[in-house]
Amino acid sequence: METRKKVTISTLKNKKNKGEKAVFITAYDFPAATFANKAGVDMILVGDSGAMCLLGYQTTNEVSMDEMIMMTNAVIRGNKHAFVVGDMPFLSYQISNEIAVSNAGRFIKSGCDAIKLEGGVRMVERVRAITDSGIAVMGHIGLTPQNMAQMGGYKIQGKDIASFNALVEDAKALEKAGAFSILLEGVTNEVAEIVKNSVSIPCYGIGAGVKLDGQLIIMHDILGTFVGEIRPKFIKVFDNIGDKITEAISQYATEVRNATFPAEEHFYPISDEALSMIKKTLG
Structure with a gap:
């Protein structure tokens, strides 16, 4: 059997340059990370969605840093090859640069390769502070669940000129601030492609069409094991393990x-x- 090499930022950039799609999936525990590695995924997100999928909260905003680190530690124990991204939970980075860097550092000390945070232009200062500390940052724009109240619910982005302009501005601002990649969520297929082409860093999607550099999906969704009411249009159930x-x-x-x-x-x-x-x- 061929020995797989650890996926790095260089690996991901090379995949983009070659036009190869990156496979990105969530995992919140040791078995999930183990299965994802056996399947050969490129990236794992220890997502704040674990709040709902694993811990039974009603929203992602309820999960704490300590709970995120607990899930991260479990994933790292099961990971061998994938590039692991720790998802910064609500209020773990918004308050100040110092708090943001400190909490990002906790993910890295736990074994993550990078962190992810939500927001574009308004989070440039935080992204720059974290990257200046030597930590790789993935930006997250479009439909950002931590800001559902401000957005008025789960509304797809990129459906009008104002939303389109904001997405492009956010993407360019994140790249300039030092983000190594961007996750677009809940964006129309055509607009997501334009946003991707407006920057040089890899752009991944979740519910953002097929034109991006790779796809993220929540493991519980594709396995039919999510216990809840949310059923986004972009979800495909590959096997109903829940039943x-x-x-x-x-x-x-x-x-x-x-x-x-x-x-x-x-x-x-x-x-x-x-x-x-x-x-x-x-x-």
């Missing part, structure tokens, strides 16, 4: 109640001699 899990647990419950599990093949053996001696002690 299979429910069926397996239901079968287990039935066999326990019928006393057909555990069966004899699941018992640990004991010799007749030892069992006889034990029974003699019972009088």
